[in-house]
Amino acid sequence: MIKTYFSVSKISLKSILANKSSVIILLLQALVPSLVMFYLWSLILNHGQTIGGFSKNQMVIYYIGVNFINSFVWYAVDWELNDDIHSGELSNIIHRPITVEKYYFAKMLGDRLANLILLAPILIIGFVYIVARNLIHISLLVLLEFAFSLIMAAILWFLFSYIIGSVAYWFDNLFFVLLVKEVVVNLLAGFYFPLEILPPFLVKIIKLLPFQYFSSFPIDTLVKALPLNIWLKNTITEIVWMIVFYLIVKIVNKEGLQRYSDVMG
Amino acid sequence: MNENAIEVHNLSKDYFISSRGENWRAVVKNIFKPEKTAVQAVKSLNFAIKNGEKVGFIGKNGAGKTTTIKMLTGTLFPSAGTCRVNGYDPTKRINDFKKSISVVMGNRSQLFPDLTPRDYLKLLQSMYDIPEEIFQKTVNDLAQILNVTSKLDVQTRKLSLGERMKVEFLAGVATRPKILFLDEPTIGLDVLAKRDIRKFLLRLNQEEKLTVFLTSHDMEDIATICDHLIIVNSGQIMWDGPKTDLLERFNQNKYITFIKSENFNESKLGAKIIDQDDLTVTIKVPVEKVDDQISQLARDNQGSDYQINDLKLEDIILELFAEEKEK
Numbered sequence: 001m002i003k004t005y006f007s008v009s010k011i012s013l014k015s016i017l018a019n020k021s022s023v024i025i026l027l028l029q030a031l032v033p034s035l036v037m038f039y040l041w042s043l044i045l046n047h048g049q050t051i052g053g054f055s056k057n058q059m060v061i062y063y064i065g066v067n068f069i070n071s072f073v074w075y076a077v078d079w080e081l082n083d084d085i086h087s088g089e090l091s092n093i094i095h096r097p098i099t100v101e102k103y104y105f106a107k108m109l110g111d112r113l114a115n116l117i118l119l120a121p122i123l124i125i126g127f128v129y130i131v132a133r134n135l136i137h138i139s140l141l142v143l144l145e146f147a148f149s150l151i152m153a154a155i156l157w158f159l160f161s162y163i164i165g166s167v168a169y170w171f172d173n174l175f176f177v178l179l180v181k182e183v184v185v186n187l188l189a190g191f192y193f194p195l196e197i198l199p200p201f202l203v204k205i206i207k208l209l210p211f212q213y214f215s216s217f218p219i220d221t222l223v224k225a226l227p228l229n230i231w232l233k234n235t236i237t238e239i240v241w242m243i244v245f246y247l248i249v250k251i252v253n254k255e256g257l258q259r260y261s262d263v264m265g
Numbered sequence: 266m267n268e269n270a271i272e273v274h275n276l277s278k279d280y281f282i283s284s285r286g287e288n289w290r291a292v293v294k295n296i297f298k299p300e301k302t303a304v305q306a307v308k309s310l311n312f313a314i315k316n317g318e319k320v321g322f323i324g325k326n327g328a329g330k331t332t333t334i335k336m337l338t339g340t341l342f343p344s345a346g347t348c349r350v351n352g353y354d355p356t357k358r359i360n361d362f363k364k365s366i367s368v369v370m371g372n373r374s375q376l377f378p379d380l381t382p383r384d385y386l387k388l389l390q391s392m393y394d395i396p397e398e399i400f401q402k403t404v405n406d407l408a409q410i411l412n413v414t415s416k417l418d419v420q421t422r423k424l425s426l427g428e429r430m431k432v433e434f435l436a437g438v439a440t441r442p443k444i445l446f447l448d449e450p451t452i453g454l455d456v457l458a459k460r461d462i463r464k465f466l467l468r469l470n471q472e473e474k475l476t477v478f479l480t481s482h483d484m485e486d487i488a489t490i491c492d493h494l495i496i497v498n499s500g501q502i503m504w505d506g507p508k509t510d511l512l513e514r515f516n517q518n519k520y521i522t523f524i525k526s527e528n529f530n531e532s533k534l535g536a537k538i539i540d541q542d543d544l545t546v547t548i549k550v551p552v553e554k555v556d557d558q559i560s561q562l563a564r565d566n567q568g569s570d571y572q573i574n575d576l577k578l579e580d581i582i583l584e585l586f587a588e589e590k591e592k
Binding site: 003004006007008011014015018019088089091092094095096097098172257258260261 | 280283335338339340341342358360363364366368373375377379380384385387388391392393394420
């Protein structure tokens with residue numbers, strides 16, 4: 001069975017690489033926000049100030065980091081599910097000898113791998129720049145922790161988005177729901193700015209939610225070099241959230257697929 | 266071993282459609298208290314199909330044909346009743362069941378537009394766990410029959426509709442299903458592509474004993490391919506039996522079509538009008554009265570250019586619908 005999902009990932013990867021427009025959009029999406037933030041925060045924190053404990057260098061790396069994470073983690077499976085459910089495309093998957101959620105997960109892996117391949121040159125240049133300018137000290141342990149957090153973030157994001165997308169089984173169109181979700185989750189995940197900028201009581205509440213693991217936690221791991229015990233505590237909490245989301249995915253998938261009514265014919 | 270490929274008992278499907286409302290007040294009210302109307306797409310169907318049969322599932326738009334296919338393939342859950350396909354309950358959606366069927370829909374492509382048909386076929390090979398050698402041979406043979414060998418490595422979006430449809434067919438049977446479900450498979454295709462596909466299906470049925478379950482508005486498809494017809498109207502079965510029985514039931518009549526003269530008088534025809542426009546009229550006449558009827562029409566100077574035709578499958582189905590309406 002693994003061979004099947006490996007083939008799905010391969011097809012997904014090939015689809016992205018075969019489409020020139022998606023390659024250009026992906027590169028622009030990754031580059032433009034990072035460059036804008038780089039110049040903006042370089043100007044704001046030009047005289048050694050800090051915001052939320054972030055210095056200029058850390059802030060710049062934070063923004064480059066969240067955009068990097070955005071490229072590799074934030075796969076829009078919720079939008080895809082919404083489209084597939086309402087257009088009836090899901091029927092093409094249901095009657096195949098595969099599991100629906102595993103199919104989308106394999107598709108995400110291929111898609112993310114395509115991103116990794118396309119953005120590799122930019123990443124290498126960025127990494128060399130950071131190391132050469134000595135902007136941040138990254139130990140091998142921190143690098144491993146970061147890589148692990150990134151994989152966990154991708155899985156957690158997939159499970160969360162899959163649940164949101166599955167709401168389409170019950171409602172006609174999720175367009176506005178998904179739009180609002182995007183803004184709220186971006187905010188709570190620390191995509192717009194580091195969560196520490198917010199008032200302490202809000203930070204406390206946000207830290208109880210799972211959204212920080214999509215963006216804020218992996219980048220904190222890298223930039224702040226979190227002590228191992230704190231990193232472990234957070235990772236265990238993340239795994240608990242993952243199990244909770246996985247169980248919810250199982251339930252909404254079972255109920256949703258039973259409810260799925262396709263378009264009339 | 267059960268000789269039935271498909272068994273359907275009291276199968277029904279209801280859809281719930283929410284109305285939007287005409288004005289803003291109704292739209293807002295609908296958000297909090299949606300008005301839902303139940304539409305019964307399929308009403309208590311009962312039929313059985315033997316292994317290796319070629320079945321035409323016919324009906325008007327909205328008769329419940331596609332809904333029935335979707336229930337038989339496990340895509341939709343029935344509201345009531347049961348069905349067994351290849352001995353499996355489709356609602357369980359187990360992989361052995363999914364591997365035993367294949368679905369080709371004329372109005373929904375399953376190919377990946379950015380990739381080549383071969384990429385898609387390779388994905389199917391791994392999904393259906395078919396050994397490389399067997400799969401390659403099957404694909405090569407089928408591609409040759411369908412005249413698409415040279416198209417297998419061309420990006421799908423660059424193929425014509427006919428070529429794409431042939432590849433869909435190829436993919437549908439390359440997984441070696443026991444039953445092939447076809448929903449309007451020749452929609453929008455030219456005469457040559459239709460001919461290739463019909464020949465292809467007949468050959469597969471003969472060689473592999475493949476059961477074919479076909480819905481089509483193209484009666485030529487049904488007439489050429491199918492030997493068993495199930496005709497549905499408003500979700501209920503009107504006819505279920507061999508095609509030859511249906512043709513026999515209507516072979517005691519013929520249609521006479523002629524160009525109307527200036528003296529054309531409908532009340533003097535003495536036969537049932539089947540179709541009429543400004544120029545021509547078609548009437549239904551018992552076989553033994555055809556000669557007398559034409560002589561009478563000529564004597565009354567009703568028209569010219571008389572053409573006598575047997576009832577085609579399309580005519581017979583229209584007759585059946587008319588009979589049903591008169592009940």
